[in-house]
Amino acid sequence: MRSTSNSGSDEDHAGAPAVVNGSWFAAGSARRHDGTLTLEGGAFRVLSADGATAACPVAQARLSDFGDAMTVEFPDGSAFVVASGQPAAARLRAGVRGRAQLVTRLERRWQAVLVAVVATVVLCALLLFVVLPAMTAPLARLVPDAWARLIDEQSLPLFDRLVLDPSALPTGERERIAGGFAELVDGLGLDTSRYSLQFRSGGSVGANAFAMPGGTIIVTDRMTEIASPAELDAVLAHEIGHVELRHGLQQILRKSTLAIILVLVGPDAGTISELAQGLPAVLLDSGYSRAFEREADRFACDALARLGRDPSALADALQRLAEEHPEAVAVHAWVSSHPETDERIATIRSFTPAEPAPGR
Amino acid sequence: MHDDSPPTGHDGTPPPDLAPPEAAHTDTPPPREAGFVFTGDTGEYFRIWIVNACLSLVTLGIWSAWAKVRTTQYIRAHTTLDGMPFTYDANPLAILRGRILAVTAVGVWTALGYVAPAAQLLLLVPAAFIVPWLITASLRFNARVTTYRNVGFSFSGGYGDAFGLFIVAPFLSAFTLYLLIPWVIFRQRAWQAEKTAWGNVGLALRARASDFYAAHLPAIITGIVVAVSLFAVMGLTYAGAGDRESMPPAFWVAVGFLYLVVLFATLVTHAAVTRLTLDSLWIGDQARVHCRMDPLRYAWILATNAVGTLVSLGLLYPWGEIRRLRYLAAGTSVSGVETFDEVTGSRAAAGSAAGQEIADAFDIELGF
Numbered sequence: 040m041r042s043t044s045n046s047g048s049d050e051d052h053a054g055a056p057a058v059v060n061g062s063w064f065a066a067g068s069a070r071r072h073d074g075t076l077t078l079e080g081g082a083f084r085v086l087s088a089d090g091a092t093a094a095c096p097v098a099q100a101r102l103s104d105f106g107d108a109m110t111v112e113f114p115d116g117s118a119f120v121v122a123s124g125q126p127a128a129a130r131l132r133a134g135v136r137g138r139a140q141l142v143t144r145l146e147r148r149w150q151a152v153l154v155a156v157v158a159t160v161v162l163c164a165l166l167l168f169v170v171l172p173a174m175t176a177p178l179a180r181l182v183p184d185a186w187a188r189l190i191d192e193q194s195l196p197l198f199d200r201l202v203l204d205p206s207a208l209p210t211g212e213r214e215r216i217a218g219g220f221a222e223l224v225d226g227l228g229l230d231t232s233r234y235s236l237q238f239r240s241g242g243s244v245g246a247n248a249f250a251m252p253g254g255t256i257i258v259t260d261r262m263t264e265i266a267s268p269a270e271l272d273a274v275l276a277h278e279i280g281h282v283e284l285r286h287g288l289q290q291i292l293r294k295s296t297l298a299i300i301l302v303l304v305g306p307d308a309g310t311i312s313e314l315a316q317g318l319p320a321v322l323l324d325s326g327y328s329r330a331f332e333r334e335a336d337r338f339a340c341d342a343l344a345r346l347g348r349d350p351s352a353l354a355d356a357l358q359r360l361a362e363e364h365p366e367a368v369a370v371h372a373w374v375s376s377h378p379e380t381d382e383r384i385a386t387i388r389s390f391t392p393a394e395p396a397p398g399r
Numbered sequence: 400m401h402d403d404s405p406p407t408g409h410d411g412t413p414p415p416d417l418a419p420p421e422a423a424h425t426d427t428p429p430p431r432e433a434g435f436v437f438t439g440d441t442g443e444y445f446r447i448w449i450v451n452a453c454l455s456l457v458t459l460g461i462w463s464a465w466a467k468v469r470t471t472q473y474i475r476a477h478t479t480l481d482g483m484p485f486t487y488d489a490n491p492l493a494i495l496r497g498r499i500l501a502v503t504a505v506g507v508w509t510a511l512g513y514v515a516p517a518a519q520l521l522l523l524v525p526a527a528f529i530v531p532w533l534i535t536a537s538l539r540f541n542a543r544v545t546t547y548r549n550v551g552f553s554f555s556g557g558y559g560d561a562f563g564l565f566i567v568a569p570f571l572s573a574f575t576l577y578l579l580i581p582w583v584i585f586r587q588r589a590w591q592a593e594k595t596a597w598g599n600v601g602l603a604l605r606a607r608a609s610d611f612y613a614a615h616l617p618a619i620i621t622g623i624v625v626a627v628s629l630f631a632v633m634g635l636t637y638a639g640a641g642d643r644e645s646m647p648p649a650f651w652v653a654v655g656f657l658y659l660v661v662l663f664a665t666l667v668t669h670a671a672v673t674r675l676t677l678d679s680l681w682i683g684d685q686a687r688v689h690c691r692m693d694p695l696r697y698a699w700i701l702a703t704n705a706v707g708t709l710v711s712l713g714l715l716y717p718w719g720e721i722r723r724l725r726y727l728a729a730g731t732s733v734s735g736v737e738t739f740d741e742v743t744g745s746r747a748a749a750g751s752a753a754g755q756e757i758a759d760a761f762d763i764e765l766g767f
């Protein structure tokens with residue numbers, strides 16, 4: 040790498056002329072005139088082998104300079120391309136601009152490059168794991184409830200068409216579960232009008248329950264079959280946690296922000312970027328959703344304890360779900376793993392309601 | 400701009416003998432061939448890339464416009480043909496304005512996907528009318544900021560042609576089991592070339608549609624082979640396991656392997672089309688591009704670059720780019736460079752970068 044200490048100051052070039060070889064092009068012409076470019080007395084002079092000449096004060100010329108590749112553009116539209124590999128080019132560079140641009144100087148210092156590597160890695164990690172998660176929680180609270188409900192209204196028919204079927208549960212059973220759900224929401228002092236409990240047959244989804252951003256909670260028939268009433272209430276409390284903590288909206292905000300960040304700082308579009316962006320996005324997403332699951336678990340334990348119920352019912356429900364879906368554990372072992380479920384169960388079982396919840 | 404080059408057919412036949420009169424009675428020297436050389440250095444490019452990426456992060460993305468100009472300038476300045484570099488003169492402010500528009504569009508589009516997927520589907524209709532504009536604006540911008548030997552490039556393709564080639568033709572080819580796709584790509588590339596000029600010299604793509612079908616052959620064969628083996632693997636597994644719930648791990652290994660095969664075939668096809676396009680490109684009537692790179696080797700470079708970028712969390716991206724460009728340039732040359740002396744035209748000033756930035760943001764693939 041070239042030395043960073045530019046020996047040539049503005050006065051330096053005045054004494055000894057800098058001469059470089061290259062090709063000169065007249066304005067509006069691609070005809071090549073091989074010759075020399077001389078920098079002397081604050082002016083450029085071109086002399087080509089075929090006798091063409093040009094001259095211009097240094098201040099009016101524009102230098103595009105990238106290491107070996109150097110072009111001097113003159114105000115009349117002509118240009119001189121400096122042949123690569125000439126030591127005198129450094130003197131030319133010094134003569135045109137006493138000091139290089141700040142960016143250029145940073146790019147040439149290995150210390151600055153090292154700092155940039157570390158800073159980029161640290162900033163990216165900070166952005167993805169600290170700033171983005173911290174930013175989306177308050178931002179999600181700003182989203183009006185009506186908008187969140189709009190998302191539910193738009194996506195529920197889509198789910199119905201793609202994966203879900205109408206529920207086969209008898210009306211009495213539904214009323215019993217809905218009653219328990221209303222009691223839960225009411226007992227926690229939450230807005231009942233925000234919530235809507237939906238029963239569906241899960242099809243390939245099997246036993247499951249999920250919450251949509253606007254307060255729609257879906258329970259599959261199989262879920263009601265495998266879980267006891269107390270366990271089902273615990274699962275519903277977990278889903279209420281997703282809604283209250285606005286996890287669905289946060290996920291949407293994070294994904295949208297990531298898409299924007301990729302536009303701004305991601306490598307240029309192309310075959311490589313598509314391949315390289317897919318997997319990290321999936322891993323990041325599953326990392327975020329794990330954190331959400333833990334938060335919803337904590338919310339449920341807290342809520343159940345406040346209502347005087349046993350939080351370990353949630354652990355029992357998770358246990359049953361894990362037994363119900365062994366193939367999901369085998370296939371996605373590296374995304375949402377079985378040890379993950381074990382860890383969640385252990386955390387729930389060790390929950391002590393005596394601890395005052397910090398957020399409330 | 401006045402273009403006085405004689406018309407040429409797209410059927411690949413050489414143009415009629417239209418040599419200048421003085422060449423008729425003197426000894427015509429054979430066309431001189433000069434190569435593309437990429438002189439970029441991995442370490443140097445890495446420094447520029449990482450410093451600018453870091454500044455982009457620190458400035459909340461604002462510097463990214465300047466970063467793009469600097470990295471592209473480095474690449475162009477180190478791409479030489481016959482010893483002469485290319486230059487890239489985009490105005491960072493124009494790119495920044497374009498990026499702000501692009502970011503807004505991406506944000507609205509993504510949010511709409513969640514809030515109202517039905518509205519997003521409806522928006523596909525106006526989007527189909529916007530995309531041709533994005534394509535022509537993008538090609539125009541990229542041509543106008545590029546200069547070689549003090550003469551700028553230009554692009555004169557219109558909205559109507561872009562709409563036909565990038566919206567109508569792909570839509571129609573869906574009804575032909577995508578058998579028309581190679582022909583569509585051929586027409587798109589030919590249009591791009593014909594509408595591009597370097598000074599007063601027009602470019603042209605002298606290839607046949609059959610060449611593009613041949614370039615797609617690896618993809619078609621792989622597609623058939625993979626489909627057949629997928630059925631075979633599934634059949635064998637069903638016969639062995641009996642039920643869907645307990646697919647053995649070997650099944651997933653086989654599916655993963657087939658997926659990788661398809662990915663690589665896609666890259667080989669991309670490489671073959673790139674080579675064919677470059678190899679069929681004429682600059683005026685006497686100069687033409689030759690591309691002798693090996694599509695398999697190029698695809699391998701693309702694949703290993705992707706893996707390297709992935710495992711290094713992006714840090715090896717500059718290494719991959721330099722490696723790719725070095726290989727591509729080394730296999731590409733132009734014969735008839737002596738005619739370049741007669742080319743005239745000004746360095747054109749670039750306009751708005753909005754179309755180009757939005758096209759980039761939505762991954763609309765362009766270029767040779």
Ligand SMILES: [Zn+2]
Pocket residue numbers: 277278281332335
């Ligand atoms: Zn959950």
